[in-house]
Amino acid sequence: MSDIENLLGLVVELMAANTRRMSALGAQAMVWGKFHEAVLPHLTTLQRIEVTRSFRQCIEDALSMMDDLPLPAEYHAALLELTNAILAALAQEPARRP
The missing domain is CATH 1.20.5 (Single alpha-helices involved in coiled-coils or other helix-helix interfaces)
Incomplete structure (x- = not known):
């Protein structure tokens, strides 16, 4: 026992x-x-473009470091979902300030 x-x-x-x-x-x-x-x-439009470019490169770098790690499908799905949401938000034009 x-x-x-x-x-x-x-x-x-x-x-x-x-x-x-x-x-x-x-x-x-x-x-x-x-x-x-x-x-x-x-962020201005130009800043959004620069941040998008940098973010994409950072994600690619992180993914390349994890190529050999067996991670669950849920991990990949969450990563892709959040990455796409951030990229979509960056692609929107900034609201005009009065």
């Missing part, structure tokens, strides 16, 4: 550690999203 209790204790610790890490990742995502919302309206 002690072995089962020890194993369950380890599972609980692992779940708690994973929950803490997921919470930290969620907080980071929220902060980056709000930063994106705050900055994007202030």
